[in-house]
Amino acid sequence: MTDAQPERRxxxxxxxxxxxxxxxxxxVINLETGxxxxxxxxxxxxxxMLIAGATAPEIGESLVRHYGxxxxxxDHDVDAFIGRLAGEGILRARQTAAHALDPVAEPPPxxxxxxxxxxxxxxxxxxxxxxxxxxxDFGWPPRPADGGHDR
Amino acid sequence: xxxxxxxxxxxxxxxxxLDDAVPRLPAAPRLYRxxxxxxxxxxxxxxxxxxxxxxxxxxxxxxxxxxLDVFIFDAATDxxxxxxxxxxRRRFKHDGGLGAVAAPGIRxxxxxxxxxxxxxxxxxxxxxxxxxxxxxxxxxxxAAPLRHILQWWMLSRDGALLHSAAVGGIGGxxxxxxxxxxxKSTTALACQAAGLGFTSDDYVLVRSGAPPTVHxxxxxxxxxxxxxxxHDGYRNHFRNLDRDDEKPMLFMHEAAPERVLCSFxxxxxxxxVVALRRSTRIVPATxxxxxxxxxxxxxxxxxxxxxxxxxxxxxxxxxVPCLRAELSEDPRDIAGxxxxxxxxxxIAAAQAVA
Numbered sequence: 285m286t287d288a289q290p291e292r293r294x295x296x297x298x299x300x301x302x303x304x305x306x307x308x309x310x311x312v313i314n315l316e317t318g319x320x321x322x323x324x325x326x327x328x329x330x331x332x333m334l335i336a337g338a339t340a341p342e343i344g345e346s347l348v349r350h351y352g353x354x355x356x357x358x359d360h361d362v363d364a365f366i367g368r369l370a371g372e373g374i375l376r377a378r379q380t381a382a383h384a385l386d387p388v389a390e391p392p393p394x395x396x397x398x399x400x401x402x403x404x405x406x407x408x409x410x411x412x413x414x415x416x417x418x419x420x421d422f423g424w425p426p427r428p429a430d431g432g433h434d435r
Numbered sequence: 436x437x438x439x440x441x442x443x444x445x446x447x448x449x450x451x452x453l454d455d456a457v458p459r460l461p462a463a464p465r466l467y468r469x470x471x472x473x474x475x476x477x478x479x480x481x482x483x484x485x486x487x488x489x490x491x492x493x494x495x496x497x498x499x500x501x502x503l504d505v506f507i508f509d510a511a512t513d514x515x516x517x518x519x520x521x522x523x524r525r526r527f528k529h530d531g532g533l534g535a536v537a538a539p540g541i542r543x544x545x546x547x548x549x550x551x552x553x554x555x556x557x558x559x560x561x562x563x564x565x566x567x568x569x570x571x572x573x574x575x576x577x578a579a580p581l582r583h584i585l586q587w588w589m590l591s592r593d594g595a596l597l598h599s600a601a602v603g604g605i606g607g608x609x610x611x612x613x614x615x616x617x618x619k620s621t622t623a624l625a626c627q628a629a630g631l632g633f634t635s636d637d638y639v640l641v642r643s644g645a646p647p648t649v650h651x652x653x654x655x656x657x658x659x660x661x662x663x664x665x666h667d668g669y670r671n672h673f674r675n676l677d678r679d680d681e682k683p684m685l686f687m688h689e690a691a692p693e694r695v696l697c698s699f700x701x702x703x704x705x706x707x708v709v710a711l712r713r714s715t716r717i718v719p720a721t722x723x724x725x726x727x728x729x730x731x732x733x734x735x736x737x738x739x740x741x742x743x744x745x746x747x748x749x750x751x752x753x754x755v756p757c758l759r760a761e762l763s764e765d766p767r768d769i770a771g772x773x774x775x776x777x778x779x780x781x782i783a784a785a786q787a788v789a
Contacts, residue, residue: 299742305727306722315735322723406612406614407731
């Protein structure tokens with residue numbers, strides 16, 4: 285994990301990453317590695333601010349106001365979240381903020397949901413082979429009980 | 436780090452060499468209507484079988500100008516060698532995981548294993564596909580020919596080539612989106628066998644609109660060898676039966692021409708899930724679920740299309756109802772569920788399922 289620096293500002297590291305916000309979730313795909321990510325909860329709420337260049341304290345303050353959550357908890361989670369994204373190469377540093385977006389515009393949740401972050405590497409094989417799609421017998425992927433796996 | 440001038444120079448060298456070789460191809464093109472636009476394709480005898488997958492899209496020449504001219508060369512029989520460049524040596528840093536390079540207006544992708552170079556010169560509305568040996572192409576090149584060129588071309592046509600199956604009826608079609616092995620082909624073939632129209636089992640063209648429109652890209656259907664018995668009626672139409680290392684495939688315009696659907700409005704996106712249920716159940720899904728199912732493989736299979744194609748896929752997932760099909764093991768049951776889904780009002784009802 286890369287430690288977040290309080291005053292550092294970030295943008296989406298594109299290329300190689302591409303990102304979209306959809307349905308309260310952020311999906312990021314790294315086109316070089318084939319790894320893709322799902323960011324949910326407070327991470328999806330904070331995402332527009334983060335890639336527009338808001339600092340960790342600015343994001344934390346906004347989330348505390350939005351959720352009415354404990355500041356120490358939120359600040360810790362924001363730092364960990366940014367560190368995780370930076371460690372995955374999803375973020376690059378920038379000098380100034382493009383514009384600060386306040387997540388207060390989102391409907392207020394009942395409680396601070398925490399930062400959801402999932403990493404998927406099941407597509408990496410596509411980058412090293414020609415696109416031959418294989419499935420198991422009878423057109424279905426093998427069942428786990430058959431000793432198979434999902435691909 | 437790539438030097439932009441070196442990339443542009445290498446691309447120009449390749450385009451010029453292929454352009455010089457155009458007179459070696461037959462003068463009369465074959466014309467196709469692909470995603471609403473006329474595409475003229477020219478190929479010599481050895482490379483021409485690559486066009487079979489486009490057969491249902493063929494049109495007669497009425498004098499209308501083509502939007503894109505595609506030239507397909509077989510190196511040996513057409514006498515076309517590629518100049519030695521950093522692209523064919525794959526010396527440039529890859530832009531995108533599969534390795535491809537671009538300069539303003541020109542994109543190229545060289546697949547050394549298959550021996551295929553795809554190049555689109557967009558300002559000149561020309562595309563070139565060079566085959567090292569058309570006679571020994573892997574089956575998937577016949578199943579989905581020119582797919583990189585089509586994907587890049589669609590970027591300027593408000594569309595994208597998606598890794599998805601599509602089936603439909605008179606009222607419209609649904610995309611069946613999911614990673615390889617999720618049940619796309621099996622579902623598409625089951626639906627086709629039950630009487631629904633077939634647009635794709637693997638790759639499909641989609642253009643934005645209200646509603647978005649689904650267009651056939653290829654008439655191909657593939658099955659795993661062990662499931663051939665389930666498609667016995669089409670046994671005479673399968674190719675590759677003598678090649679254990681390749682998937683049997685057929686062209687739907689030969690096997691069941693009455694089922695071929697070339698273009699239809701999109702009504703819903705469906706994520707198939709192998710659930711081994713007694714009966715197939717279709718329930719609401721989130722747009723994010725469908726984007727996760729659709730985007731990674733669609734984007735990663737197509738270098739140099741990533742950001743634009745991803746944005747279009749997200750827009751598509753926001754624009755139409757998203758559903759999840761929890762599949763049974765019985766193809767007839769699956770087909771029945773999709774047939775019912777395409778009836779008037781059924782998609783809205785499926786969205787309302789708790």
